[in-house]
Amino acid sequence: MLVRVLVTVLALAVPGTAAAALPFAQDWSDTSLVSMDDDWSAVAGVVGYRGDGLVPGTGADPQALVADGSATPLDVMANRTNPAALFIGGLAELELADPSVALQPSSTADAPHLVLTLDTTGWRSVEVAYLLRDLDPGSDDAVQPVALQYRVGATGDFTNVPAGFVADASTGPGLAELVTPVRAVLPAAAEGRPLVHVRVITTNAADSDEWVGVDSIAVSGLEDRPAALAVTSPWRLWLPRALRLGVPARVGADEAVALQTTLRIPSWLARRLGLPLVVGRAVGALGEAGSLRIVTRFSARARRKLSRARAVRVTLRVSARDTAGNETIVSRRVLLFR
Numbered sequence: 001m002l003v004r005v006l007v008t009v010l011a012l013a014v015p016g017t018a019a020a021a022l023p024f025a026q027d028w029s030d031t032s033l034v035s036m037d038d039d040w041s042a043v044a045g046v047v048g049y050r051g052d053g054l055v056p057g058t059g060a061d062p063q064a065l066v067a068d069g070s071a072t073p074l075d076v077m078a079n080r081t082n083p084a085a086l087f088i089g090g091l092a093e094l095e096l097a098d099p100s101v102a103l104q105p106s107s108t109a110d111a112p113h114l115v116l117t118l119d120t121t122g123w124r125s126v127e128v129a130y131l132l133r134d135l136d137p138g139s140d141d142a143v144q145p146v147a148l149q150y151r152v153g154a155t156g157d158f159t160n161v162p163a164g165f166v167a168d169a170s171t172g173p174g175l176a177e178l179v180t181p182v183r184a185v186l187p188a189a190a191e192g193r194p195l196v197h198v199r200v201i202t203t204n205a206a207d208s209d210e211w212v213g214v215d216s217i218a219v220s221g222l223e224d225r226p227a228a229l230a231v232t233s234p235w236r237l238w239l240p241r242a243l244r245l246g247v248p249a250r251v252g253a254d255e256a257v258a259l260q261t262t263l264r265i266p267s268w269l270a271r272r273l274g275l276p277l278v279v280g281r282a283v284g285a286l287g288e289a290g291s292l293r294i295v296t297r298f299s300a301r302a303r304r305k306l307s308r309a310r311a312v313r314v315t316l317r318v319s320a321r322d323t324a325g326n327e328t329i330v331s332r333r334v335l336l337f338r
Contacts, residue, residue: 019119019195020045022126023220028100034078034093045118046217048091048101050075051111051201059206062147063165065111066157069201075112076101083176083211084138089204092211094135100213102135103146105204113201114214124191124324126221128161128198129183132169133213137176142205144170144212150186150198158199161186169202170210185221192224226326228254230291231318239312239336243303245295246280247316247334252291257320257328259284261296264315265306273305279314311337 033042040047052072077092089106103112120126148164163184171178190196200214233249263280270277279302284294316332
């Protein structure tokens with residue numbers, strides 16, 4: 001007992017809860033990560049809490065349990081190999097043929113939960129996915145509900161994610177075959193935040209609780225950054241041909257974008273000829289990462305006004321807007337001459 005208390009104190013000092021960057025993944029295949037009871041220090045971005053006293057009795061809906069459980073003991077039973085013989089509630093690292101960390105409530109461990117600490121800065125549409133695995137081949141049989149929740153910041157209540165709820169992640173008795181995939185996109189409030197907690201939580205059932213693994217965890221999304229844009233265009237063109245056919249360019253992007261190009265002339269020349277600064281436009285689109293050729297043509301009025309010039313220096317401006325509304329702009333100077 002003294003050793004277990006000492007390990008718990010050390011784990012509280014260094015719980016390994018620095019926010020993990022996305023994309024995040026943990027499949028528990030490295031069984032050396034959890035090597036001592038109640039010690040999560042080697043597991044990046046993950047801790048488990050026993051959840052003592054978070055619910056008043058049995059059969060509570062974990063979706064309704066949103067209170068912070070970080071004041072309850074850090075918990076994990078390391079290096080266990082036989083879940084059917086493991087009757088203590090809480091969390092366990094099960095070193096099976098396919099290892100996993102699992103949850104099983106009890107009268108003490110009322111609401112055991114696994115917490116991911118994530119940094120979603122630069123990400124949107126953050127998706128949490130994992131497998132709930134019935135790992136208890138023993139005689140236990142219960143309706144084992146499991147909920148998915150999140151919160152922004154280090155304190156306060158959690159918010160339930162309805163799409164992540166599983167009403168019963170177990171079968172039995174004597175069965176340990178059910179695998180339930182869970183996949184849910186977190187609300188927009190969890191996007192682009194330096195600290196987001198995501199937890200998988202279950203509660204003490206009315207019957208004999210079963211071990212349910214939380215495995216193959218993956219958290220990712222869409223990177224919230226402007227598209228990378230590459231623009232290739234001639235640096236000089238014959239003026240009569242450019243006025244007739246336009247200014248060509250090849251535009252490449254690393255994601256789907258809507259494109260708009262413009263041709264601009266110097267302000268002094270615009271004033272002299274009575275033209276606007278923008279003398280040509282074109283639009284295009286890329287449905288996915290790739291490239292296309294786009295030609296920006298002069299307006300009819302600009303063609304007339306510029307037809308007598310000996311040389312004109314124009315700016316080809318390419319704007320790419322991705323599906324999140326982020327804009328990237330690249331400009332190229334082109335000399336039109338006779």
